[in-house]
Amino acid sequence: MRQVRPGSRWFTSFGEPAGAVCEVVCFPHAGGASAAFRGWQRHTAALAxxxxxxxxREGRIGEPPLREMSALVDGLVAGLRPPRAGRPYALYGHSMGALVAFELVRRVWALGLPLPVALFVSGRDAPQYADAEQVHHLPDGELLDRLRKWDSTADREQPQEEPQELPQYAELMRLLLPTIRADLTLAETYRYVPGPPLPVPVRVLRGSHDPLVRPGHAGWARQSSVGCAVREFSGGHFFVQDHERSVVEFLETALAGLPAQEPPEEYDRKETGAR
Incomplete structure (x- = not known):
């Protein structure tokens, strides 16, 4: 049963396994919602x-979506206090969510709050690279066509007939279009401000045929002072949908393989207010 975290409308939990040793906080792609991660809990007892x-979207459908990164991070960082259930936590973000997760870690670090033990990212180049394609300003019809192309990009060796779009799906897309456009605006107008690499390990998940992401670590290695690794999955931009179990298992294995995390000295000084 899904429960909204008490005192915060910014996060929702999909379970509290008795043996969970780490919490994974997930951030969806543009236009996405928490429902994208609803099935993850059934694949792991070690992660919450x-x-x-x-x-x-969802229970906050009546609220206007945010179009600017700092305003979104303001709300999210407030929901991360106090330290999450007294146990380690990691962040995972896909596409737009990868940018959001990255900027949230930066804010957490600047505020001297407990850092995540890892940052997992997928479907997105590192933040120092701007989007090569700007689509948030396109007319509705053109934007919907572009979204369909991204959604259908997969690991195909032979051309296949595209499935017929259900009328209900088309109508749903049109209802969600203002939120999708706002999210795309947030991601495509985001401007990276150079800063020191994060004292948090970065793990990159990538689709083998994702047309929106550079090869290899896609620049993410520059954003961590303690290491970056890459795991490739077959598929396109939304490969995670086809590899849900494998993705969750990878997160669980990666987190189990990380050394015990101790707050760096500099972090201790920030937290106590010393300089």
Whole structure:
């Protein structure tokens, strides 16, 4: 049963396994919602799966979606206090969510709050690279066509007939379009501000045929001072949907393989207010 975390409308939990040793906080792609991660908990008893609840969708459908990164991070960082259940936590973000998770770690570090033990990212180049394609300004019809192309990109060796779009799906897409456009605006107008690499390990998940991501670590290695590794899955931009179990198992294995995390000295000084 899904429960909203008490005192915060920004996060929702999909379970509290008795043996969970780490919480994974997830951030969806543009237009996505916490429902994208609803099935993850059934694949793991070692992780507690939580998702961000962003304005403009699901239970917050009546709230206007945010179009600017710092405003979104303001709300999210407030929901991360106090330290999450007294146990380690990691962040995972896909596409737009990868940017959001990255900027949230930066804010957490700047505020001297407990850092995540890892940052997992997928479907997105590192933040120092701007989007090569800007689509948030396209007319509705053109934007929907572009979204369909991204959604259908897969690991195909032979051309296949595209499935017929259900009328209900088309109508749902049109209802969600204002939120999708706002999210795309947030991601595509984001401007990276150079800063020191994070004292948090980065793990990159990538689709083998994702047309929106550079090869290899896609620049993410520059954003961590303690290491970056890459795991490739077959598929396109939304490969995670086809590899849900494998993705969760990878997160669980990666987190189990990390050394015990102790707050760096500099972090201790920030937390106590010393300089």
């Amino acid at each position: 799966v939580t998702s961000a609840r962003l304005p403009g």
